[in-house]
Amino acid sequence: MTIREKGYTHWDGHLLQTRFPWWPITRTGIKLTFKIKGFRLFFVFSLIPSIIYLVGIYVSERMENFRFMIKGSEKILQINPGYFKSYLTGDFLLFMMVMLLVFGGARLISDDLKNNALQLYFSRPIQTKDYFLGKASILLFFLLILTLVPGLVFFLFKLIFAASFAFVVAYPWLLLSIIIYSLLVTVFFASYTLLLSSLSKNKRYVAVLIFAVYLFSDIISAILNEIFRTPYVFLFSLKVNLQQMGALLFQQKAQYAVPWFYSFLVLAAVCALTVLVLRKKIKGVEVIK
């Protein structure tokens, strides 16, 4: 049979589906991110606030020993949901998370677009959702280490240092709040980063966009507030929306009198936009049977 007589046909066999087809993307992505020069140092540096807060939990249980140091500041070290909220929604932590995204997230999809690697992915038995989940999980890994892990560690160490379950009895929902908020903020930031990374083949440009859009949203809302004097302008600020959700989940008073579901809608809209844009980018390279 000559080559001309042989036609190309897709293989009709059954693919053995692995449970987590996105896992190789995540695993490789995490390894490559750790290989970036300076990333490890930067990542360790971003854990400093969590260490400070952990020390605060220790000091709060040994108030009598440290009273000389924290005269008048005992209120700061009251370990309650507000303490967890102040860490997880703190400006510094959110800023460090954005810098982490700039460092390790800008290249995630832009490099694939630059090197025409999408075709390499989609010539394998993975779907769009696997690609998205694989890439997002790289960011989720690092961001959860900054949010969920310290939150759970704080909770655990509070129980250990207090040597009682009074804290759990007082705030039985707190653990769930930590988990939900951590997932919310990490899923949002992962979507936000992948959205911007999919817009360009130039990772430098994406890095600037990640930072600029985040900062710009904050600045513009502050400016609009000066003009219009209404808290609803803070819906433009990504940071404020996250902080509003944090206030809701930790049952604290929100900084701005804006219903929480508006903030949630803004964050959800960014995630939805990410899905739409990624689907459009990938459609062109999907293998069509």
Place this chain on the structure above:
Amino acid sequence: MAEPKSTQGSLTIRSVGEVFSFFLFLARRAKKTKVFFFLSLLPVVLVLVIKVNQILSSNPSVSVTSVFSNILMVFDLQFLVLILALFYGTSVCSEELEGKTLPYLATRPIPKSAIILGKYAAYTLLIVIMMAVSLVLSFMILNSSRLLTVSLYPELLRYLGVLVLGLICYTAFFTLLGTIMKRAILLGLVFGFGWESVIQYFPGSTQRFSIVHYLKSLLPSYPSGGFSFLLFRLEPTRPGLALLALALLTAAFLALACLAFTYKEYIFED
């Protein structure tokens, strides 16, 4: 036989001109330029919103002068200038490395310093035009009822001058960063939005270790009210000295960038 210095000098200048025209042409075509142009028009959109609000509202919360000096200048000086200068400044060297197009330039009979200076000049001109269009349009919208008042324009020119100087100096600094470092963007962000913001809170001479200090010393008026914290503890330098400092800094950054680019080896990540 070594060429006389005057010939070398004129060759360098000519080469700078050739690089400048080539990259200005390229930059005008780039999609990113359109994106940054629209970004630079955001203050115009903001100003339009403010103006419409002022027209519709009987008791506007902010005056025109206050909007310009408090809001617009602060936004432009502490955000837009930095973003534009950071991207285009680091692009001078980094885009040739990322795009692997450096050999096309490095194997031409032009001094390497001409490549840096020519590209720097092209990108700086581009972003100066963006900023100027944005500022002038914003100014005209805000002062639409008194455009014929001649006394307004020196102030506009002064504000424009401050922004242009900021772009020139910051772009030179980020050009230097781009020639010596791989992750220039990250360091640039830390410098621009970290160091430049934080150092202003330090009293005395420490403020002089930032570019923004000299730029703010040249402002015709300082923000008040809700934005006065941005100029907290400003101890301005005399305008003449501030100009000189900015000029010297720009020259130093560009000279170092040319030196680094000339003697450094750039190996592509294959």
Place this chain on the structure above:
Amino acid sequence: MTAVIETKALSKWYGNVLGLSDVSLQIEAGITGLLGPNGAGKSTFMKLLTGQMKPNIGEVRISGSRVWNNFGLFARIGFCQEQDSFYEEVTGWEFIAGLLKFFHFSPAEIKTRAEKALEIVELLNDKDRLIRAYSRGMRQRLKFAQAIAHDPEIIILDEPLNGLDPLGKRKLIHLVKDYKSQGKVIIVSSHVLPEIEAMTSNIVLIHQGKILARGDIHYIRDLIESHPHIISIKCSRPRELASKFIAQDFILKVTFGPEPETLTVETHNRDKLFGLLPALLLDNGIEVEEITSPDDNLQAVFDYLVGK
């Protein structure tokens, strides 16, 4: 012939990895083929020749002048890099004309040269299309065009035939040979042996950063006396011919195959064998269909030299 390009003890490290080791070469006018597998050091050598990198040890001189930071030399050098990278948002014309500006030509001369270069590589009809829309082969030809547009004396081509179809390769090879006849110095690198063989017989073999051999391919082959020559003969009565060969002391080995009616002879004296062969064939009435020397090509030479 005087050497135009001269390297002395040229060595280059990438950190702890040795890219090029003690390369001393003199390259005259004509085509010099630089042959080696991927990672052999060909691109490193070319980058050192074109001043993109500075040698750690040794020096590179072109017409007696050092190359590193000597931009004046580049008026006489044309370089076609291996990477497929361009300023994508311009047309082919704008790319060539834009780069020609750096040679300080007048606008009229730029126009003439750009047209000529694009015509040579058959891209004149596509000159107003964006490079982004060019095919792989067109991009490769455009790279070549920018290397020759200013009519340089020295043309350095790093894997110039990558991405070209067979017709395109043939045309480019023909073009390179044309430049040789104009007295230019051309250095071509490739890891594809037939490409180098088609262009030149003046070869430099490079492997793991070292020059293994240099010269005419046949001369190189003859140098390797420790390795016997192999001649393959397809004839009507191979076994009969084999029995005649076995009696000769300069024949080391005789095997049959792989094709039917084919006899493979191994000898350390090829000249004696070819001297004897016609008489054997005529005297015994053996009809010959084909005589080839499977190892008289670069692959075999290369394999011998790297110890395969």
